[in-house]
Amino acid sequence: MTRCAVLVVAAGRGQRFGGSLPKQYAPLKGERLLHRTLRAFTSHPNISRVLVAIHPDDSAIFAETAVGLEVQSVFGGATRQDSVLRGLEALADDPPDYVLVHDGARPMISARLIDAVIDGLSTAEGTLPVVPVVDTLKKVDGDAVGATVPRDQLVRAQTPQGFRFSAILAAHRKYAGESLTDDAAVMERAGQRVITVIGDEANVKVTTMDDLARLTAVLSETRIGQGFDVHKFGPGDHVTLCGVKVPHANALEGHSDADVALHAATDAILGAIGAGDIGQHFPPSDEKWRGAPSDKFIQHAHELLTQQGGSLVHLDITIICERPKVGPHRQAMVNSVARILGVGGGRISVKATTTEGLGFTGRGEGIAAQAVATVRV
Numbered sequence: 604m605t606r607c608a609v610l611v612v613a614a615g616r617g618q619r620f621g622g623s624l625p626k627q628y629a630p631l632k633g634e635r636l637l638h639r640t641l642r643a644f645t646s647h648p649n650i651s652r653v654l655v656a657i658h659p660d661d662s663a664i665f666a667e668t669a670v671g672l673e674v675q676s677v678f679g680g681a682t683r684q685d686s687v688l689r690g691l692e693a694l695a696d697d698p699p700d701y702v703l704v705h706d707g708a709r710p711m712i713s714a715r716l717i718d719a720v721i722d723g724l725s726t727a728e729g730t731l732p733v734v735p736v737v738d739t740l741k742k743v744d745g746d747a748v749g750a751t752v753p754r755d756q757l758v759r760a761q762t763p764q765g766f767r768f769s770a771i772l773a774a775h776r777k778y779a780g781e782s783l784t785d786d787a788a789v790m791e792r793a794g795q796r797v798i799t800v801i802g803d804e805a806n807v808k809v810t811t812m813d814d815l816a817r818l819t820a821v822l823s824e825t826r827i828g829q830g831f832d833v834h835k836f837g838p839g840d841h842v843t844l845c846g847v848k849v850p851h852a853n854a855l856e857g858h859s860d861a862d863v864a865l866h867a868a869t870d871a872i873l874g875a876i877g878a879g880d881i882g883q884h885f886p887p888s889d890e891k892w893r894g895a896p897s898d899k900f901i902q903h904a905h906e907l908l909t910q911q912g913g914s915l916v917h918l919d920i921t922i923i924c925e926r927p928k929v930g931p932h933r934q935a936m937v938n939s940v941a942r943i944l945g946v947g948g949g950r951i952s953v954k955a956t957t958t959e960g961l962g963f964t965g966r967g968e969g970i971a972a973q974a975v976a977t978v979r980v
């Protein structure tokens with residue numbers, strides 16, 4: 604069987620990225636970018652070995668990133684070309700038939716593309732995934748537009764680039780120290796035949812913070828959480844629903860302000876991000892929360908959502924009772940929830956229903972509330 608190793612180049616400092624963390628270690632949906640990249644290869648059935656060229660300063664963060672992955676590492680050099688040569692030399696101890704060289708900062712690599720790059724090596728010394736240039740290309744001098752560049756022979760090169768191992772090792776050894784920007788260029792320099800395979804527009808290279816933000820948006824998903832709560836009536840002259848005081852012949856009993864609507868809404872948001880329930884975050888046994896406004900509870904849930912890089916798309920609350928009548932206060936409740944969460948009123952819905960005199964709400968023993976939260980994470 605043909606043995607195919609992968610060399611992932613992750614030794615760069617990412618000067619164009621900003622921040623203290625090299626881009627390959629930036630978090631992407633709760634996972635380091637490099638981890639996602641490596642996972643694509645370690646989970647592929649035709650890859651026999653994965654080696655990562657890292658910067659010596661990144662030893663600790665790499666060790667943490669690679670936990671649970673079957674990968675090895677080698678220290679890279681001052682340039683990308685140097686890092687690749689060092690990686691190839693490390694693989695030469697137990698030389699594979701093929702090697703794929705891949706940028707650590709391209710986390711969206713698909714199994715299909717890995718297969719295509721490997722398949723191409725049955726007929727050539729090297730394979731290069733390419734995507735078409737769709738925009739018109741111009742030569743410019745400062746802000747003056749000059750000639751239009753014909754693009755019919757131009758493509759954009761991606762990675763992984765695949766090579767027969769002995770050919771790429773020989774080429775890299777021979778042209779070490781030259782500043783060639785990718786490995787296909789090293790093979791071209793050595794006069795070896797490299798063929799193209801169809802690349803993948805989704806296989807983007809993360810170079811700037813904007814790239815990372817775009818990728819995060821592409822990978823975001825919609826989640827839904829639901830919440831339910833009940834509080835019973837006791838003596839008093841008002842209830843608090845969605846943070847709005849509503850005069851009534853009774854009050855709702857509860858440890859906090861007993862805002863049954865905000866409690867259901869809090870649980871809905873917590874549910875959407877799998878963060879447990881309100882009782883877990885604010886135990887009724889804790890004296891701290893006696894009489895507390897429920898704003899705090901829902902703001903905390905919303906903060907947890909934000910910390911996960913998520914945002915509230917919509918919150919739909921249904922209050923279930925015969926009395927008090929919710930209708931006259933509905934808009935005030937929408938405004939109140941929007942203000943508490945700092946979101947637009949268009950993202951909040953408050954509805955009410957009776958149970959036609961049936962059950963505990965029908966008998967006027969208390970109020971129930973349901974909520975559904977839709978979030979993007």
Ligand code: MG
Pocket residue numbers: 832833834857861862863866
């Ligand atoms: Mg409650």
